[in-house]
Amino acid sequence: xxxxxxxxxxxxxxxxxxxxxACKRTDLSKIAAGALSPTLAIPIGKASFGVYDVLAKxxxxxxxxxxxxxxxxxxxxxxxxxxxxxxxxxxxxxxxxYNRSALDYGFPISPSYSGTSSAAFNETVSFDNLNGFELxxxxxxxxxxxxxxxxxxxxxxTIQITFPDLKIxxxxxxxxxxMDNPPAPQSANANVDLxxxxxxxxxxxxxxxxxRIQGSITVQGASNPILGVESINISAGFQDLEFExxxxxxxxxxxxxxxxxxxxxxxxxxxGGEVQFTNPSIQFEATNSFGIPxxxxxxxxxxxxxxxxxxxxxxxxxxxxxxxxxxSPGGSNLSTLLxxxxxxxxxxxxxxxxxxxxxxxxxGELNPNxxxxxxxxxxxxxxxxxxxxxxxEGYAKNFRxxxxxxxxxxxxxxxxxxxxxxxxxxxxxxxxxADFLVADENYNVIADLNPGNNTILKxxxxxxxxxxxxxxxxxxxxxxxxxxxxxxxxxxxLIISVYGETTNGSQNQVVKFFDDYALDLKLAMKIEGKLKL
Amino acid sequence: MKTYxxxxxxxxxxxxFSQRNYALFNMQSLPQNHYYNPAMGSPYKLSVxxxxxxxxxxxxxxxxxxxxxxxxxxDDSLVIDPSAAYGKLKSxxxxxxxxxxxxxxxxxxxxxxYFSFSAMARGNATFIYPKDFYLLLLEGNGNSLxxxxxxxxxxxxxxxxxMEYAFGYNRKLSEKLTAGARVKFLSGVMNVATRKSxxxxxxxxxxxxxxxxxxxxxxxxxxxxxxxDSIEGQNxxxxxxxxxxxxxxxxxxVTYKLSEKLxxxxxxTDLGYxxxxxxxxNYKKDALSYTFDGVDLNEAIRDSNYVENLTDTLAEIFKxxxxxxxxxxxxxxxxTIGGQYKIIEKLTVYSTLFNDFQLNKYRPTIVLGxxxxxxxxxxxxxxxxxxxxxxxxVGVSLFLRGSGIQYFISTDNVLGALNFAAxxxxxxxxxxxxxxxxxKKEAE
Numbered sequence: 002x003x004x005x006x007x008x009x010x011x012x013x014x015x016x017x018x019x020x021x022x023a024c025k026r027t028d029l030s031k032i033a034a035g036a037l038s039p040t041l042a043i044p045i046g047k048a049s050f051g052v053y054d055v056l057a058k059x060x061x062x063x064x065x066x067x068x069x070x071x072x073x074x075x076x077x078x079x080x081x082x083x084x085x086x087x088x089x090x091x092x093x094x095x096x097x098x099y100n101r102s103a104l105d106y107g108f109p110i111s112p113s114y115s116g117t118s119s120a121a122f123n124e125t126v127s128f129d130n131l132n133g134f135e136l137x138x139x140x141x142x143x144x145x146x147x148x149x150x151x152x153x154x155x156x157x158x159t160i161q162i163t164f165p166d167l168k169i170x171x172x173x174x175x176x177x178x179x180m181d182n183p184p185a186p187q188s189a190n191a192n193v194d195l196x197x198x199x200x201x202x203x204x205x206x207x208x209x210x211x212x213r214i215q216g217s218i219t220v221q222g223a224s225n226p227i228l229g230v231e232s233i234n235i236s237a238g239f240q241d242l243e244f245e246x247x248x249x250x251x252x253x254x255x256x257x258x259x260x261x262x263x264x265x266x267x268x269x270x271x272x273g274g275e276v277q278f279t280n281p282s283i284q285f286e287a288t289n290s291f292g293i294p295x296x297x298x299x300x301x302x303x304x305x306x307x308x309x310x311x312x313x314x315x316x317x318x319x320x321x322x323x324x325x326x327x328x329s330p331g332g333s334n335l336s337t338l339l340x341x342x343x344x345x346x347x348x349x350x351x352x353x354x355x356x357x358x359x360x361x362x363x364x365g366e367l368n369p370n371x372x373x374x375x376x377x378x379x380x381x382x383x384x385x386x387x388x389x390x391x392x393x394e395g396y397a398k399n400f401r402x403x404x405x406x407x408x409x410x411x412x413x414x415x416x417x418x419x420x421x422x423x424x425x426x427x428x429x430x431x432x433x434x435a436d437f438l439v440a441d442e443n444y445n446v447i448a449d450l451n452p453g454n455n456t457i458l459k460x461x462x463x464x465x466x467x468x469x470x471x472x473x474x475x476x477x478x479x480x481x482x483x484x485x486x487x488x489x490x491x492x493x494x495l496i497i498s499v500y501g502e503t504t505n506g507s508q509n510q511v512v513k514f515f516d517d518y519a520l521d522l523k524l525a526m527k528i529e530g531k532l533k534l
Numbered sequence: 535m536k537t538y539x540x541x542x543x544x545x546x547x548x549x550x551f552s553q554r555n556y557a558l559f560n561m562q563s564l565p566q567n568h569y570y571n572p573a574m575g576s577p578y579k580l581s582v583x584x585x586x587x588x589x590x591x592x593x594x595x596x597x598x599x600x601x602x603x604x605x606x607x608x609d610d611s612l613v614i615d616p617s618a619a620y621g622k623l624k625s626x627x628x629x630x631x632x633x634x635x636x637x638x639x640x641x642x643x644x645x646x647x648y649f650s651f652s653a654m655a656r657g658n659a660t661f662i663y664p665k666d667f668y669l670l671l672l673e674g675n676g677n678s679l680x681x682x683x684x685x686x687x688x689x690x691x692x693x694x695x696x697m698e699y700a701f702g703y704n705r706k707l708s709e710k711l712t713a714g715a716r717v718k719f720l721s722g723v724m725n726v727a728t729r730k731s732x733x734x735x736x737x738x739x740x741x742x743x744x745x746x747x748x749x750x751x752x753x754x755x756x757x758x759x760x761x762x763d764s765i766e767g768q769n770x771x772x773x774x775x776x777x778x779x780x781x782x783x784x785x786x787x788v789t790y791k792l793s794e795k796l797x798x799x800x801x802x803t804d805l806g807y808x809x810x811x812x813x814x815x816n817y818k819k820d821a822l823s824y825t826f827d828g829v830d831l832n833e834a835i836r837d838s839n840y841v842e843n844l845t846d847t848l849a850e851i852f853k854x855x856x857x858x859x860x861x862x863x864x865x866x867x868x869x870t871i872g873g874q875y876k877i878i879e880k881l882t883v884y885s886t887l888f889n890d891f892q893l894n895k896y897r898p899t900i901v902l903g904x905x906x907x908x909x910x911x912x913x914x915x916x917x918x919x920x921x922x923x924x925x926x927x928v929g930v931s932l933f934l935r936g937s938g939i940q941y942f943i944s945t946d947n948v949l950g951a952l953n954f955a956a957x958x959x960x961x962x963x964x965x966x967x968x969x970x971x972x973x974k975k976e977a978e
Contacts, residue, residue, distance in 0.1 A: 032614065033607070033613055037616065037671075038673075039673055040675075041674045042676030042680060042737050042742040044744065045828050046829040046831050047830055524828065
């Protein structure tokens with residue numbers, strides 16, 4: 002019985018408790034919307050950059066040369082033709098004409114002539130060139146001699162014209178023109194192809210620019226009168242003359258003038274800073290296939306920073322550059338002049354202000370020592386190659402590079418915060434920081450993506466010889482807050498300003514770049530969003 | 535026959551393993567208790583469970599309740615904040631649903647023997663979610679999980695739906711000892727069995743590279759055609775009687791009276807299996823580990839087909855091996871050990887230990903309770919139940935009988951019924967039977 006009463010009491014208490022619990026039940030109608038804030042972390046991409054990748058990104062115009070130890074240098078060059086054969090000598094058309102009478106040649110005057118009579122002629126004419134060179138011989142590549150004769154004699158007339166100085170295959174050029182159709186007027190012509198013809202302009206001796214024309218005129222009487230006033234006309238025209246080779250003395254002339262420049266593309270986007278290369282050099286290479294020694298004179302060599310207008314002239318360097326000539330036609334000579342710290346006073350410092358161009362202004366003289374035996378071939382050429390070599394050895398500090406690229410960021414409307422993480426493992430001895438500014442269509446800055454101006458790359462550690470020995474790892478985060486997305490959607494341009502220095506560049510420590518350096522980059526992203534429940 | 539209605543609050547256990555009915559197990563006068571210990575049965579000469587006689591429904595979440603993810607604001611409104619429940623999670627957590635529907639039941643008592651037949655539809659589903667899986671959904675992989683492996687080993691879904699046709703028999707072997715058994719023929723309707731599940735996601739703290747590792751073995755039957763219109767499958771309704779997915783199970787039980795007041799009981803139920811043959815789609819993946827650290831830009835520049843090749847590679851790595859091989863799956867087993875003590879004629883107290891086994895997972899449940907006969911036709915009960923990660927569950931039960939009609943309703947967590955938001959589980963069973971033939975007094 003006691004147990005029954007106890008159980009009844011327990012049941013009573015239980016019922017009360019249940020009633021209280023029922024009153025305290027959760028009112029689910031009060032539930033308002035909640036939200037989750039998950040964070041998604043994902044890798045985006047990775048890449049490894051070698052020296053060529055890094056240098057080519059900013060500068061596709063240079064050559065990256067590798068030394069025997071793997072040391073690197075940038076080589077910028079420009080090559081130009083200073084002089085060609087066509088620029089130097091032009092052999093113009095030549096024509097010779099003789100209009101004489103029968104009496105001038107000594108033909109007998111007769112009311113009816115049936116005999117045969119001959120007369121000779123021998124002329125020495127000048128074979129000119131527009132440049133006034135003293136030519137001694139010309140080997141023709143192309144050309145034509147046009148021979149025209151005419152007469153009013155009423156007889157058969159045969160005129161033989163010979164150029165004793167003009168030979169084809171060793172045989173003097175000679176043509177016989179026959180006019181055998183009296184009565185007058187009569188004419189005849191002949192052409193001579195000058196391909197491979199050689200013209201000796203010395204008359205076999207010591208002269209120049211002279212040509213002999215010889216010949217004979219034979220009259221065979223046709224029983225018509227010879228009055229003496231009849232005309233006998235002989236003309237020889239040299240046309241379309243192209244030479245294979247000319248010899249002679251060109252004298253001393255200065256046809257060379259050049260102002261050119263080399264773009265130093267590595268500094269293309271630099272906006273400031275100091276860069277010191279330890280051993281830069283400028284090499285001039287002249288290739289000469291003229292049989293004429295020459296000399297280049299440097300009027301000025303300077304570097305120009307077009308953004309600041311800053312110019313620095315090279316001083317204390319040899320101002321003449323002698324160029325030798327080949328010994329025989331068909332050859333060419335290479336002449337070299339190297340300007341470096343051993344023969345130039347300030348070659349290192351002209352590069353320091355990160356100039357965009359190396360400008361050189363030169364003039365030139367042919368045959369400065371008046372060598373008399375010169376030759377010019379059809380293909381003779383004087384070319385000049387200028388190499389600016391920048392061994393990647395030195396230091397840089399406070400440099401800034403700026404570039405602007407199109408920008409478009411399509412982020413969702415939700416207020417998500419994006420954090421971009423750049424993980425770098427840098428084997429280059431160069432430290433880089435960066436600003437990322439978003440600008441609108443008018444280039445007004447509307448957002449700064451890296452307000453802390455965080456370092457992007459840490460410079461690799463270097464040894465006493467300047468060689469990078471240990472890669473340096475760095476992690477940089479760029480945060481786009483949820484509220485920024487509406488601003489960033491208005492962005493049209495991304496202005497990237499990169500600044501930095503070589504490892505310990507502020508202490509002027511010299512570093513060297515080698516071809517085995519590498520930069521590993523990874524990009525990852527965190528997205529912190531809100532999911533409504 | 536007395537036309538009294540007796541309301542009895544009986545303790546019912548959780549149904550989430552689809553056969554929980556902890557109080558039913560201790561209700562001697564109910565024909566349905568025979569299902570949980572075949573040595574038990576109705577005291578009436580004939581008992582008939584009407585179509586859809588007994589219905590059970592249960593839900594439980596082993597880790598947190600709805601209130602645990604509701605946070606009260608200053609204006610008295612409630613905000614859903616899943617992070618508030620994170621501290622309550624264990625390494626593995628279970629979200630379970632269970633239903634049991636008795637289509638027909640029959641019990642016939644002849645002297646010391648009891649014969650039974652029942653047709654029952656049973657279904658249960660368990661979603662196992664590891665703590666790190668919850669954290670991954672809550673926070674993503676970019677917060678607490680950075681730099682460590684998100685351990686999602688064990689993530690999986692197990693689902694079982696089948697029809698059970700059972701023939702039972704028990705016999706009073708002596709004054710003290712009764713033993714019984716049931717043989718059950720099972721016809722499977724649908725099944726998902728996650729036999730092996732290992733999954734881990736490691737996000738590198740520095741570069742956020744993702745390493746996925748895992749292993750998988752999932753068997754399904756009758757599920758894929760329902761999810762994919764392009765695949766033709768069997769009609770799920772016909773699977774109730776077709777025995778295309780055939781199975782066999784046994785129940786064994788014993789009761790022993792130590793004295794007039796004290797009795798002991800034990801049983802093994804659902805010792806069996808189902809052969810799944812119809813619409814079988816199995817998915818397997820051998821151990822894999824793959825790390826993605828971003829698109830290789832050097833390769834992408836060199837190879838115009840890089841992205842396509844990468845996609846193909848990923849598809850190949852994560853490709854699941856599929857087959858349609860039949861498989862055998864055991865059904866959840868229960869072993870029960872308990873005892874009852876009759877304090878007085880109208881008041882009985884009891885204690886029972888339930889040991890549930892499902893797919894290599896073990897869950898014990900202890901129930902302490904009492905039943906009080908207010909009248910012969912009106913009985914009430916109350917009990918306290920504790921199981922893994924769930925304590926303080928108070929159940930009540932009610933039994934009424936009159937004019938040959940027997941009705942019961944029970945819940946193993948009455949507080950959950952009144953305020954389910956504050957509790958991690960909720961189960962209710964109710965049943966209606968017709969009884970004929972007055973039982974002997976000692977059977978009550």
